[in-house]
Structure formats: C-alpha cells, structure tokens
Ligand SMILES: Nc1ncnc2c1ncn2[C@@H]1O[C@H](COP(=O)(O)OP(=O)(O)O)[C@@H](O)[C@H]1O
C-alpha cells in the first residue's frame with residue numbers, strides 16, 4: 001500500500017505547506033508516498049512520481065502548488081477514470097489525499113464508488129464554500145490579499161474623493177466579500193446571499209455626502225454580477241466619481257499566512273492518520289468550532305455551504 005497527494009480544481013495558498021507536511025508525515029509513518037502532478041489530468045496521464053524530502057525543501061513560504069493543479073473535462077468520462085485507476089494501481093496507491101473543493105470531492109466520490117480506493121479530502125479553496133467546515137485552506141491568505149488591496153484603495157479613494165467598487169472572488173459565495181468588508185470598514189457590501197436595500201443605502205449615503213463624506217468603498221462579490229451596476233449608481237445617484245477595481249486572480253496567490261501553514265499541517269496529519277487507521281475512508285477533514293474531524297463525503301457533496309448568520313447580520317451594520 002502507498003499514499004499519494006494530489007491538488008485539484010482552483011489552487012489556493014496553503015497547498016505547498018500541505019504538500020510538505022504530507023511528505024514529512026508519510027515518511028515518519030513509514031509509508032511509501034507519491035505525488036500526482038497536474039491534478040485529475042495528471043492522474044489520467046500517469047504523471048506520478050515518488051516524493052522525496054528534497055522535492056519539498058524550502059516550499060513552505062510559496063503560494064501555488066509545486067505539484068500543480070487542473071480542472072479536467074476527461075474525468076467526467078468513465079474510460080478516463082478507469083485509466084486513472086490503472087495508473088494508481090501501477091504504484092500500489094490505495095490511499096489518496098486530495099486538496100480541492102466540492103467539485104473535486106464529487107469527482108473522488110464517483111471514482112471511489114467505481115474502484116477500490118480510499119481518499120480523504122482536505123477542503124482547499126479561497127472561496128470558503130465547502131459544507132461542514134468552518135475553514136478551507138487558503139482563505140486566510142486570500143483575505144489578507146484583499147485586506148491589503150482595500151487598505152491601499154482607501155488611501156487613494158480618501159485622498160482623491162472617489163468611490164471605489166472592489167470586486168472580490170468567491171463564485172456564488174459571499175464569504176470573502178463579507179469578511180473583507182468588515183475587516184476593512186467598507187461602507188457597502190453586496191453578496192449573493194443577502195438583499196441589498198438600495199433605497200436605504202441611497203438615503204443614508206446622500207445624507208453623508210451632503211454632510212461632507214468624501215469617499216466610499218463598496219465590496220461586491222463576483223457572484224452577484226452587480227459590479228458595473230453599483231459603480232453606475234455610485235457615480236450617477238450618489239454623485240461621487242467612481243472607479244472599479246476587480247481584484248481577480250491575485251487573490252489566489254501569495255505566500256501562505258501563518259494560519260494557512262498551520263491549518264495545512266493539521267489537515268494533512270488528520271487525513272493521513274485516517275487513511276492509515278481506517279479502511280472506510282472517503283471522508284473530508286473539517287475544522288469546526290475549534291476542532292478537527294472527518295465527515296462523510298456524501299454529506300459534503302449533498303449539502304450547500306451557508307454563511308454564518310451572525311456574519312450575514314453584521315453586513316447590515318456597514319450600510
Ligand atoms: N460529478 C463529477 N464526476 C467526475 N468528475 C467531476 C465531477 N464533478 C467535478 N469533477 C472533476 O473535478 C474537477 C474539479 O472540480 P472544480 O469544481 O473545477 O473545482 P473545485 O474542486 O475547486 O470545486 C473538475 O474539473 C472535474 O474534472
């Protein structure tokens with residue numbers, strides 16, 4: 001039996017510390033261990049190499065993933081999943097640690113139903129949108145990238161009397177937007193999960209502008225699709241010259257924060273321990289209420305993540 005690690009779907013800071021811990025901990029536990037490069041695409045193409053300490057030396061501080069990641073159209077087809085399994089068999093890999101999001105976990109659920117394989121997923125996405133865990137690897141680093149951007153945008157906005165609409169990632173999830181808006185004191189936060197009462201905001205902001213407010217920061221989650229609309233409203237109705245800043249993929253890069261490094265270590269230790277102790281793997285590690293645990297893959301993929309209600313109510317304080 002051997003273990004392997006793979007990154008799949010959107011990359012996130014924290015993957016490299018997880019990869020390093022995987023090598024160090026699997027070695028400590030006396031397990032043969034492999035890298036699957038390029039995610040599911042590499043698993044189909046047999047891009048598998050034995051991992052060594054020298055591969056992971058000096059990578060803790062690096063964003064991205066040295067073993068790369070991918071999204072794969074081919075993995076939706078049985079013949080390619082079978083090919084992927086044949087590749088794992090060549091190396092006697094029966095335990096897989098998968099860093100990814102719910103798409104990757106759905107893929108692994110299907111794969112493990114079809115072939116004799118155990119996997120443990122580590123929730124890894126800057127979006128923080130995986131059911132059952134309070135935290136996904138990469139979120140803290142992404143939040144700090146956004147915080148840094150918002151702090152800088154505030155400098156120019158306040159100096160030049162402008163409104164800024166800052167669009168942040170998150171797919172359909174507003175988590176990054178809410179937490180960033182709170183941490184940066186943005187005046188407006190617009191997310192898919194909550195209605196934005198434009199009339200209430202309009203009345204309040206017009207009063208504030210009349211009273212001397214010179215600038216406004218609006219954080220808009222990409223999933224709302226409302227970036228242009230809010231910019232137009234700030235300029236034409238609220239009356240401030242407005243600029244749009246779409247932060248984009250810088251949110252996926254950068255050296256992992258201390259939190260992401262430490263979380264990566266714990267997630268990996270729990271994943272490997274489970275693979276070694278139990279034959280009924282096919283779980284996802286969670287971090288909830290300050291503790292780590294493992295949840296059933298079926299639970300993860302059949303539920304939808306929802307933002308904590310306290311966080312949601314906090315955004316009303318902003319506008
Ligand atoms: N139902 C499925 N069956 C097979 N493969 C799937 C399935 N759902 C997702 N995948 C695979 O998982 C990959 C990663 O999923 P994606 O949603 O892109 O990223 P993430 O894991 O970050 O959510 C997809 O590119 C696809 O190859």
Ligand SMILES: O=P(O)(O)OC[C@H]1O[C@](O)(COP(=O)(O)O)[C@@H](O)[C@@H]1O
Nearest residue numbers: 009010101124125126127169170171
């Ligand atoms: O890199 P791409 O393909 O442009 O995808 C962008 C999407 O990936 C993310 O950065 C991360 O999403 P996942 O981790 O679920 O893949 C989203 O926030 C964003 O909507």
